[in-house]
Amino acid sequence: MTFREIDTPAVLIDLDIAEANIDRFQAHCDRHGLRLRPHIKTHKLPRLAQRQIAAGAIGITCQKISEAEAMIAEGGVEDVLLTYNILGAEKLARLRKLADRVRLSVVCDNGQVAEGLSAAFCDADAPLPVLVECDTGAGRCGVQTPEAAAELAAAIADLPGLRFGGLMTYPPVGREAKVQDWLTRARTLCEARGLTVEVVSNGGTPGMWQAQEVPAATEYRIGTYIYNDRSLQARGLCDWADCALAVLATVVSVPAPDRAIIDAGSKVLTSDLLGLEGFGHVLGRPDITVAALSEEHGTLSAATIGLAVGDRVRIVPNHACVVTNMLDRVELVRGDHHEGPAPVAARGQVW
Amino acid sequence: MTFREIDTPAVLIDLDIAEANIDRFQAHCDRHGLRLRPHIKTHKLPRLAQRQIAAGAIGITCQKISEAEAMIAEGGVEDVLLTYNILGAEKLARLRKLADRVRLSVVCDNGQVAEGLSAAFCDADAPLPVLVECDTGAGRCGVQTPEAAAELAAAIADLPGLRFGGLMTYPPVGREAKVQDWLTRARTLCEARGLTVEVVSNGGTPGMWQAQEVPAATEYRIGTYIYNDRSLQARGLCDWADCALAVLATVVSVPAPDRAIIDAGSKVLTSDLLGLEGFGHVLGRPDITVAALSEEHGTLSAATIGLAVGDRVRIVPNHACVVTNMLDRVELVRGDHHEGPAPVAARGQVW
Known part of the structure; x- marks a missing residue:
């Protein structure tokens, strides 16, 4: 297998392998009643996003607005979760346009981002679902405690143009029990405030085969699994x-x-x-x-x-x-x- | 300096600083009688290649054919050294086209590459100047000894469509005396075979202020100096x-x-x-x-x-x-x- 007709260097994508990877993990999620929301940052190819949805994914995850725009442009994608704190007038204007085209939700982990989203969506036809990003131990973004999650959830619910959409975490690898406890506690605290926790989004390829060990999660986000490395x-x-x-x-x-x-x-x-x-x-x-x-x-x-x-x-x-x-x-x-x-x-x- | 009108992340290029960097090292080369041939891989911007030439550079260095094509497309570049072993029919066809548009030279460090270049240029109007790449200690590409350099130089000179263009090295940092010895010995061996060593191309930003300590070199290639990091x-x-x-x-x-x-x-x-x-x-x-x-x-x-x-x-x-x-x-x-x-x-x- 030398592909003499391809000049080098080239990035080869074996579709047979990618499709088998998609189907294998979709079957795992189906078996465990987890909704799958693949992260398209790994491939950035509309045809593979479409293939993931055809296999049973409920929608896609994007990290950047331009990723979402590119996936939507070629059709077939109707549901996008943007797992990023979106800030700034230009990005917020593009986010508004995205919300007109697909079922869009975003995350946020602080009041400034929530207020920016609210200002951009306060005159929208439908409120934007905003999930609270939770740092369950990975040490990147996210509120630091379940109490802070519930507090931000309540703030989001009170802001015009927004709707509290649930909880989201990028979890630490191999700490499923800790993540489960964290998310369960956050859900309880949100519900104690009268908030409905519609979605609990967990994810990451390293923990993919243990996804079901966090039953607090309703959906799983995963990117690298499609190609592996x-x-x-x-x-x-x-x-x-x-x-x-x-x-x-x-x-x-x-x-x-x-x-x-x-x-x-x-x-x-x-x-x-x-x-x-x-x-x-x-x-x-x-x-x-x-x-x-x-x-x-x-x-x-x-x-x-x-x-x-x-x-x-x-x-x-x-x-x-x-x-x-x-x-x-x-x-x-x-x-x-x-x-x-x-x-x-x-x-x-x-x- | 926050550039509020620029959305982030963005790569900022301060032209005042870049121009000062260009002029400072050009003056150094002028002072030491070294011809300067900047490597455009660092900026990939035609306007900065033009600015480097306007300051006194004799031409540019590129690592890829597409880099050369892009620099030529916007004009102002008339002399390109491609410091890469070019292999394969598609690349060689593009190299032929480049040679019609600018004064082009390339490097090679082995017979297979030389033969490929010869096959592509044997019916060209003018022979392609090919420099022998020499490994003077950096351990990347290059013939391993001055003797091997002279041998490959003679082989190039004998191949139809090619002309021996000189010697080129990507030198080890801080080993100027060794590089000087290596190149001098290679030149002597080439001349002993009746070959003219027109160009001896040395380069690299880490050794830029010691460029004159390798007087065997006729020209200096340098990339990062324009931006620093x-x-x-x-x-x-x-x-x-x-x-x-x-x-x-x-x-x-x-x-x-x-x-x-x-x-x-x-x-x-x-x-x-x-x-x-x-x-x-x-x-x-x-x-x-x-x-x-x-x-x-x-x-x-x-x-x-x-x-x-x-x-x-x-x-x-x-x-x-x-x-x-x-x-x-x-x-x-x-x-x-x-x-x-x-x-x-x-x-x-x-x-």
Whole structure:
């Protein structure tokens, strides 16, 4: 499988593998009564968002307004959760337009964001559902306690143009019991204030097979599962055969018997390490280390490199979601068959 | 300086600083009789390539064919050195077209690449100048010995459609004497074979102020110097006031007194560490660490963060050249004045 007709470096997406990944986790969610809301940041391709919805997803998650706009533009997406604190007049105006086109909900973790949303939606036909983002231990965004969650929920419910939509968390990995306790307590406190907690949104690929261990959640958000990557293989969540995204590269130099240089550097593979050593896995050559990247060169090391100038390699990157963001197009394949290029609709956009 | 009219995250380019950086190093090269050939990978903006040439550069360096195409498309660039082993029918056809439009030279470090170039140029009106890439210690591409350099030079000179153009190296940092010896020996060996060594191209920003310590070089290639970045500040090569590129970001959450979250993550700042801790420098706040990045979030840490939701910060990234590659446009500024956006012409391109 060298895809000689594809110039390199190229990002290959194996649709057979991606579709199997979609269907496998959809089945898991169906079995456990969890609604699935895939995060499209991983692929940024409308056709894959549509495929996720066709498989049973209730809608999609986006991190940026431009991602939502791109997914909606090609149709098939009717429900979007934007898991980001949206601030600023320009973004809020675009958010209003999005709400006219799809069932939109957003998150917020502080009063300033809630007030901005309210100012933008106070004259809208329908109130905007706003979920309270909860820091259940991951230490990124989110209110710090269930009490603070209930307080912000009440503030949202009181603001014109907004409706309290529920709770959302980006959870710490492997701490399901803690997340369950946190969300249950927050729900209880919200309900004690007379608020209905319609949605409790949990998510993240590392904890995907334990999703049901947080029964407080009504829905699960997940991105990387569609492609998988070296970080997930290292966690034992997938095998190389489950990795739908690979970077196709050509050996351009073999300066020494233990070293080859490929035409994929940090501007394709990215410098994301995610705690790993090396910058990717060369399929079929576990003895090779992707030892260094400069911008357009990758250095492969092995005791005996055994590669010649012109040879091609496929590399599973450490982190698929950031590689998606690097080139204007990907090449769609099914096994050895090359279907053709696809523009990455939602990449390069500023916001 | 908050540039309220610019939505975030945005990549700001201060043209006053960039122009001063261009002029300062041009003066250094002029003083030492070195020809300057800036590498445009750092900015990917035709207007800055033109500015570099107007200041006295003899031409530009590109790493990718698409970079050269983009720089030529907007005029003003007449001389391009492509410092990459070009392989494959599609790239070679584009290289032929480039050679019709500008004075083009390329590098190669092996016979297969030389033969491919020869096959593509054997029926061209003029032979293509090909420089031999030399590994003088950096351990990336390049022939391994001066003897191998002379041998490849002779092979190039014998191939139809090609002309031996000289020697090129991407040198190890701080090893000027070694590089000088290597290149001098290679030149002597080439001349012993009756070959003229027209160009000896050395380069790299870390060694910029020692460029004259390799008098074997006739020209110097340099990229990052135009913007500077945190890695160069850490090396003592510039001060923050010399950094022309900064990422403008908005604080979207202040979950705790020691932590703020900004709307710039690895999809803008990138995960490049270049040996540093943290992912950037917050201008005016040396006490803050850019402690973690996820794709669209950056985590700022400090004993007392002292930031509020909606505040804006400017961050000098670890590595300017990769940040240039992340967004479809940058915002041009001069001090506090915002000139407007500029598309990053040569980014996102596959090859």
